[in-house]
Amino acid sequence: MPVRHLQIAAFGGPELIQLVEDAALPQPGPGEVRIQVEASSLVFTDMLIRRKLYPVLKLTLPLTLGYDVIGRIDAVGPGVTRWRVGDRVADLTQLGGNATHLLRPAATLVRVPEGLDATRAEPLILSYLTAYQALFREAQVQPGDPVLIHGASGAVGLAALDLCRAYGLAAVGVASARRERAITERGATFVAYDRAGAAEELDRLSRDVGGFKAILDAARGEPLATTMARLAPGGRLVALGFSAAFRDAHSAGKAQPGRWARMRFAFDFLRIQWLASRAGVSGRVTFYDISGCRARHPDWFEEDLSTLFALLEAGRISPSIQRVFRLDGAVEAHRLIEAGQVEGRLVLDLGSSTRRGAWRGPEH
Ligand SMILES: NC(=O)c1ccc[n+]([C@@H]2O[C@H](COP(=O)([O-])OP(=O)(O)OC[C@H]3O[C@@H](n4cnc5c(N)ncnc54)[C@H](OP(=O)(O)O)[C@@H]3O)[C@@H](O)[C@H]2O)c1
Incomplete structure (x- = not known):
């Protein structure tokens, strides 16, 4: 199965974002899992990274954008005991999340409740x-x-x-x-x-x-x-x-x-x-x-994100999502972010078959 992802090979404007297809799925190494992504970020910070204006991360090209993910584990590497294929997880990736699949260290993941719609829950991460x-x-x-x-x-x-x-x-x-x-x-x-x-x-x-x-x-x-x-x-x-x-x-x-x-x-x-x-x-x-904060307090990351998932499940919070995009809409989404035309959030829908729930966002 191919992996589709949003890549830049040079720093600059939204037009540099390319939808790239890799022929083969990556295989998880020791301590890693592979995630089939359901939803990922389209945010101001992704734009700063694309323009090389993000000081706290060493950036080398080509790179795949995407600051966070929600998805389902579809392969588990040697030595991973906490997670199984089919588990639903979230992670703060900084890079690489705008992809149909990616590898992540198993230790950094947080469990996502089954009942939550991925595009609605994704803004909770970053x-x-x-x-x-x-x-x-x-x-x-x-x-x-x-x-x-x-x-x-x-x-x-x-x-x-x-x-x-x-x-x-x-x-x-x-x-x-x-x-x-x-x-x-x-x-x-x-x-x-x-x-x-x-x-x-x-x-x-x-x-x-x-x-x-x-x-x-x-x-x-x-x-x-x-x-x-x-x-x-x-x-x-x-x-x-x-x-x-x-x-x-x-x-x-x-x-x-x-x-x-x-x-x-x-x-x-x-x-x-x-x-x-x-x-x-x-x-x-x-x-x-x-x-x-996550590096200093990994326990807070898990505890606080789990609290947010519980608040969403209980209907106590309601993320403001202006639009949901698919991979081929990323250039338009980044243009809206640059022009200050976004109120609340844009979300990237990776169209995973594992997503539950009917909520599709105001425009799809
Ligand atoms: N430190 C962290 O861990 C962390 C985490 C997430 C995000 N961030 C950063 O936080 C910032 C905001 O992120 P975001 O995703 O919320 O961005 P965003 O959705 O683009 O929101 C930007 C906000 O800034 C306001 N703004 C723009 N120009 C302004 C001005 N001249 N004076 C006052 N307000 C102005 C906008 O108001 P109007 O649209 O009404 O003009 C809007 O409310 C970014 O720099 C992002 O990189 C940091």
Whole structure:
């Protein structure tokens, strides 16, 4: 059986994504399993990797895109005792997930409940787990706490708002004016970053609640000191992404941030790391990185992802999926991501025959 996957042989625009077919299935080695993939990521981070703007991963070409997967094990290598052929699993792959089949170390997998639809559950791996761990592991929020989310209309942001609603957190969501409905229908207070007076409104909302217990920042669109000033005593700013720098470049007609914008976000990133290590400030600001967190706490990865699957099964969360694509729609999907045309998530459906449930997404 051939393996079909989304490959790039050069870094750059969406048009470089190729649908490639390998003649033979890879065979799992010791400690590995082969997964027949049901669904995988189509997210902003995949786009950063494609453009070689993703600093925390060594990238060599050609590479297959795909930050996470849900699928079914269809072959087991020597020495694997925990898993059997037919088991349903999820993994954070960083690369390689946009494929019909892939090999993964058996030790890193998390069990997926049989009843969940793969395309509906896939956003839980990267987008929801990031939001969940930023809120509950990093900021250690409690029910009723006030939370501010920058980048609230994106994949991580809408996941965070959904979790705030599920756990009774009082959320304020910041996004562009056109996203007002998406934010308010999730029970959050909305502030548009592209309307006059946004900063003053955020200052006022912050004063009203005595400062935010947690600020999740997926965009990094404003000065660090401005954001930090809105923290409550004992509150924590969790920076996790830099989508504003890319979006600013894109709206200026550039394919990606120029040298100045890259220097700005490198400086911002180093400053956050430095502040996080400084006595007195440490604890107030941190940079969350899902892969680093999993490397340090593999038990949290399994526990938290299992919690998210259980929340979805119980109907307590509802991932916002704008569109589901097949492999041959990947170029269009990446174009939508680059143009900032996605509210919530896009998902790649690998059309596995093992998927259960009838949910197919709003457009298929
Ligand atoms: N650290 C981690 O472990 C981790 C995990 C997952 C993702 N990430 C990163 O987190 C970031 C967000 O990821 P995502 O998947 O949620 O991306 P996304 O779906 O593209 O969302 C981006 C968000 O940023 C907002 N935004 C864009 N330009 C902005 C600006 N100039 N000022 C303020 N907000 C702006 C967008 O709002 P509008 O659309 O309304 O303009 C949108 O809400 C990315 O940098 C991604 O790489 C990090």
